[in-house]
Amino acid sequence: MYATRQTCRAAAKALVLGAFTVALTAVPAVATTAGTAQAARAGVFSCREVSAQLPDVFARSCDTTHWGPVSDFVIRDSNSGVSYFCRSGWAEGALWINGQNCRQLPA
Missing domain, CATH: 1.20.5 (Single alpha-helices involved in coiled-coils or other helix-helix interfaces)
Incomplete structure (x- = not known):
């Protein structure tokens, strides 16, 4: 047993x-x-404050809730309408987005 x-x-x-x-x-x-x-599904982020020092772009007050890594996305300045395509970056919801390897898109 x-x-x-x-x-x-x-x-x-x-x-x-x-x-x-x-x-x-x-x-x-x-x-x-x-x-x-x-x-991969980041899309377009429209932001009120955009600071571009290419190839990096930093933006605040954005229209997203996404938190984490982003790739192949667009940051659009909602005041001027200028847009930047970025290969990689990080988003902290509506607070800020930091893009690397960016280039300005033609108007």
């Missing part, structure tokens, strides 16, 4: 450890994929 309890406990521990290991390896892959998908 003692051997049976010990065998059951060992099997239960192995099952729990196996499930925990699978969970640890699966979660980062899902998070990375989701982050990449969001970065």
Whole structure:
């Protein structure tokens, strides 16, 4: 009887450890994929304050709720109408957006 309890406990521990290991390896892959998908769908950000020191553009008071990495997006100055296409950057919701590797788009 003692051997049976010990065998059951060992099997239960192995099952729990196996499930925990699978969970640890699966979660980062899902998070990375989701982050990449969001970065690809950045679009156009219209902002009230835009400071361009090409190839970098920094903007504040923007019309977005996106937080995190962004790629292949446009920052538009809502006052002047000037737009910049940026390859990569980071958005902090409506607070600010920082774009790198940017160029001014023709009017």
